[in-house]
Amino acid sequence: MTMTNKFFTSLIVALLLCLGGMSVKAQMSPTASKDIYDWTPYEDVKMLNLFYDVLKQGRNYPTQEEIRNAFGFDMEFSRSHVRPKAVMYNQAKQVNPAINPKRKIWMNIPGGIGKGNGGYPSALFNNDVYSMWQYTHLFGSWNHGFFQAPGSWADAAHKHGTDIFSGIKFFESWTPGSGDATYAALISEKEGDKYKYAEPLINILMYMGLDGINYNWEDNSYSNADVIAFHKELYRIAKEKGFNNFHIGIYTQISGLTDTNKESLYYGHDPSDKTMDLMLNYSAGNFAWSSTATSLAAAKSVNPDNLSVYQGVWIVTMDRSWTSMNTDARKEMNLCLWGEHGQSRFMSYNNGTDAFNIQENYQKLLERGFSGGNRNPAKLPTLANTNNNWELSGTKEPLSSFGGLAYFVAERPTVQGKLPFYTNFQLGNGERYNYKGKKTFGNWYNMGAQDYQPTYRWLVYEANTKTVSTAIQPGYTHRDAYTGGSTLELKGNATTTGTDIVLYRTDLEISAANPKVTVAVKSYKEGTNPT
Structure with a gap:
């Protein structure tokens, strides 16, 4: 999807490709609640026992009444109802076909x-709205226990073909308890x-619409025969039920995969x-x-066609050995970014003068982290291991010189199928x-309302060319919106030849002779401010 701008000094595009109607109530219901519910009571063992009990009765899932009796609230509001979308892989159409x-x-x-309640819908506007799903294969849900990750986050992830863990379990041999x-x-x-609990666990995840379990396993029992057999049984049951995007994530004290430890850390040896x-x-x-080379060899000996081993890094600083992970010998290794427990480093390092500015800066920080310091995947700064500042340094914007994760992975578009397609x-x-x-x-705050994010953040060219342009700078703003709470803002200068802003790569079925494209635009005259 490409937009060409020749005339406006500053544009806000509030609705793009509105090819179908959208029904939204014009006022808040008088019964609507602003309370933030405490979702933590459904701890994992209690959940497992509930689903075990109903399985013994010949059912996969409990009734709403059984859930309310067990936990005291309606779990429907914490479930995901969006199935994962398929990612369109086409190396020739990538911004960088060499990746x-x-x-x-x-x-x-x-x-x-x-922790626990983070990410659930609330009335807190200044919140975490992660939006770089188009580069994200897996999301860790590090601040939630098993089965607690918000369904609203899963909805957003699934729209973009990202699988999301239901939460994490921590084991540390040196910490009492x-x-x-x-x-x-x-x-x-x-x-x-x-x-006993293998099928109930899979049924819980399928009921919640979440994609797996995540471990911080810094103790030793992960190598026990029964522990290994239990997790292999989870894979078997998930496959039998058609739960094909089920994942088990694990992090231990071990930094390399070998022929010695691969059977207890990686699995995949039986058909x-x-x-x-x-x-x-x-x-x-x-x-x-x-x-890395040894780890790749061990992983390939198990399954050379689908590698699910990730080299980990702690992003407390972005001055890391990025160039070492981009050599030919290591370009097959996946990357896993960790940090931190209660909120991500993208959130904790971000700041601003007010809530609007904080939110704008957060999206720009995400964009620089993924699309590079120029916020354009077609113009990545040179990849470097130093000078990648998380916070403002003098006049140097955060991550403005960072090469970007787009050096390592390609964009993953999911917008396909039948019309209509719309975004606000x-x-x-x-x-x-x-x-x-x-x-x-x-x-308001509800990640389930997040629209399909642009495939490219932001791909800006001189009109009808592949020459990168800086004449127009796209970005998100919450200062105005057509429908919802945010919109796309375009700032810059008109050029005589025009500017192309490529937003989406799609595969949409257009059967009508005259397909209709509707765009809502608000233009401010120079020297005036929006109200």
């Missing part, structure tokens, strides 16, 4: 702000020759096995790049909710 389309990024970071013995004993329980998604530990926070450029939050340009109610 291996099979290379993946796992963002092993929190979703939302705060954080060992793995109790959990290992639980999942090792059998009834006859079957693991019915699927490999673990393995985050290799970092070395002093940095990529343990010296072991919603991020999933707002200081207000507008409908057709008019305010209907105030502060």
